[in-house]
Amino acid sequence: MKTLFTISWRNIWRHPARSSVLLAAIIVGLWAGVVTVGIINGLMQQRIDYMIESEITHAQVHNPDFLAEGYSWLYIPDHDEITAWLENDDRVTSFTSRTITDGMLQSPIKTSGVRIRGINIDSEIRTTNFHENIVEGEYLDSDIRNAVIIGQKLANDHNVEVGNRIVLTFEDTGNELTSGSFNIAGIFKSASVDYDERNVFIRSDEFIALLGDEEVYHEIGIMLADEELAGPVVEELNEAFPGIHAQTWRQLSPELSMLVELGGYMVILITMIIMIALAFGILNTMLMALFERMREIGMLLSIGMSRLRVFSMIMLESIILTITGAAVGIILATLSINYFSDTGINLEMFAEGAAQVGWDHIIYPILSSTEYIIILAVVVIITLLASVYPAIKGIRINPLEAAKDG
């Protein structure tokens, strides 16, 4: 085996330029692939973290019909019992109750459909970091009466700014149309332009006063010690309170959940595309090397080297070349990912476009150990497949090639 390894290794370096080019292609290809996968993962994780931490939270509780219909009278029954249950559960790190309904926003120039979110400032700040999105003015903890914060896109569309007034119109819990005049205290800019266009925030106590006589809540957002706890907590809530519908973030946002699954497929897909392209390079190089060595391989077979050994020798050449390239490529990629996972990759030039689809322009690439293993497995499998054909060609060489002229 040592001899086979030696002969294979030296055969690789018989044409240093050719092998170096192939090695460089493997290194750069794999580095680019791994870093791309890391960036995609980073983008997905950023989206997931942002959505969970700023809005969705790990789990939510609603009236079973609220999400489909959005009426203010579809509030959560047993709200106080549920919050008491949450307060006593160690897995729950924080929660916040929200009063929500769909309505209309009127400004002097136009009217838009919006979702009005009444929030409890203290518990909201403990539970989400949405308040960090304020880009102008203040959050709802300002002294302004009937304060509202609106998204930057909505503010631009309505040509309004901090200090202006808008009117919010909605149905109250008694099914009556109600309006309220609100003062713009602040303007927020989240990672999603779409979200900024469709949501406004007011204080829940002021909202409740307009909605009806009783204190009603339509949503409880819950943050847990670990994302993995969402499933069990939701299950227990649904069992304990049959009149509600508790859901995990994956259930609430299937597109977000799909992103996570997609991430897994992307690793395999991107690595496979890169490796298939490289496989043709390996195949081409190995076939060229083989055709140049027909007489030599004929000689090896003549003097008594078994076809299995010839097969192994050719396979080893491809494997050594690819494994060397893959190892260097992955080391470089790991170093790059580790570096950028701290500093982030600043895609300032794409900031506007990224914001349109809800992404921040600073990306922190991530790659799990499982993904490294998947990438290595794909590299090894495709290399083996690419090496088999030249190796089979090699063992079919007639020993008489050794005696041929020319």
Add this chain to the structure above:
Amino acid sequence: MAIVRTEKLSKVYNPDTVPVHALRDVSIEINEGEFTAVRGPSGSGKTTLLNMIGGLDKPTSGNVFINGQEISKMKDSKRIDFRLQNIGFVFQHYNLIPVFTARENVSFIMLLQKRNKKEIQQRADELLEQVGLGERKDARPVQLSGGQQQRVAVARALASEPKFILADEPTANLDTESAMNLLDIMEKMNHEQNVTFVFSTHDQRVIDRARRVITMVDGAIHKDEIQHTDEKQDA
């Protein structure tokens, strides 16, 4: 006892299209210690005969016995192993492994035979000394002249301790001095160690030194004669 024996050996290429009769009922015997040249013009069948004797090709009909063992009916893998243990090859184009040194080239065949490492090193060094390349054992083929490369090839052929050595046009690419030097070495080994050599050649320098000369014409043996060289008389 004959080391090599062929019985009515025939080889027809392209039997279904344009048949070419490379060998026609060739029956010969080669005994241990012979220094035999197979001569003939191009296309006379001398290389085909050597390929059959070396187990590199299969006859259309007839048999090849090496040390009493029929090799033409052997399975491919068995024949490869048989060649490894019993036959040494020297090719016209030397066919050394270019990425190996002279010593590694000679050792390689013994490694295939799975011999003891110490024994391999020792024997490789001895053989390179015998062919006059003791000082060049770490040189790669590209650093050696044609004559030196062919001497390494002879050392490699001897390394496996074969029953006989087949040399296909061994001097064809060598100048006179190198050719004579190579023939001296092979003759010496034949004399001193009783190594059996069979050459295919149309080089008069080789034919003059051979003790037995088989002449082939149109795939058949035309003449099989013993030459009384000085060496033979000494023997």
